[in-house]
Amino acid sequence: MIQHYAMKKYQKFLFLLFFGCATTLLSCAQEKTKKNISPPGYNLNAPQKYNMPDVLQEISGIAFLNGNSNTVYAEQDEDGKVFVLTLGSKKHTITRFAKKGDYEDIAIAKNKIIVLKSNGDLYAFPISEIPKAEAANVVETKSVLPKGEYESLYADPATGQLYILCKECKQDKGTKKTSGFILNMQNDGRFVLTKTFNVDASSLEKLTGRKKGSFRPSAMSQHPLTKEWYIVSAINKALVVTDPNWKIKMAYHLSSNTFNQPEGIAFDKQGNLFISNEGSDTQYGNILRFDYKATKK
Secondary structure, three states: OHHHHHHHHHHHHHHHHHHHHHHHHHHHHHHHHHOOOOOOOOOOOOOEEEEOOHHHOOEEEEEEEOOEEEEEEEEEOOOOEEEEEEOOOOOEEEEEOOOOOOEEEEEEEOOEEEEEEOOOOEEEEEHHHOOOOEOOOOEEEOOOOOOEEEEEEEEOOOOOOEEEEEEEEHHHOOOOEEEEEEEEEOOOOOEEEEEEEEEEOOOHHHHHOOOOOOOOOOEEEEOOOOOOEEEEEOOOOEEEEEOOOOOEEEEEEOOOOOOOOEEEEEEOOOOOEEEEEOOOOOOOOEEEEEOOOOOOO
């Protein structure tokens, strides 16, 4: 009888021990799942989606004039054209600025449209050339950056200063660092290299909890209110947030269910976040909007 009672107590102890461990593991798993889902003020799981017209199936970069998101300026990675449209409408205008090529990002500063080619070449022309069929007064800046592949461009709207990140450059090979370049706009519309910097992405996998490999940025923009840098990567399926001095603060995994191929990023003046995605055989190219709600410090 005593042995039977002791056995029942032991079995009960094992059950409670197992249940407690299982509960703890589940709780930890849930906490891990919740961790690093969205940047403060945003919900990356609840976007407002705008499908693009067929000509922007391979939409890449996006930009706004003076932070006004009513009108989107976009380009895609096959034609030397700028597309202008209103979100929610398939109507658009097209302005050609160069011949066919691999164009990756777009920015607007000092009343100029600026487009980045994958080899690092830059094209700039007055925004007044929109919506002409062919842009005049296009100024090209070539061979100003080291040889490499580039997809990320941001222009300071006030100074016209450009910020460019390498997607893949020789000097970064074998490291966890990504090279960046700062260029100034000259009076003739060309750009000169003035400074370099780098983003140390060695913490990327730890912050996202997923294996990411080498960091390959697709686009970047600066938050107009916090001045943090937001960098998106289609290859890494990640959104990286750095402080104003490029030190990584946090990184977030981008689910393929929401982000088919994130290639462009921009903010409006209220801090609302917009990320463009290339389409596929089963999905339209799109722009996703994430409303910003400032958090209390």
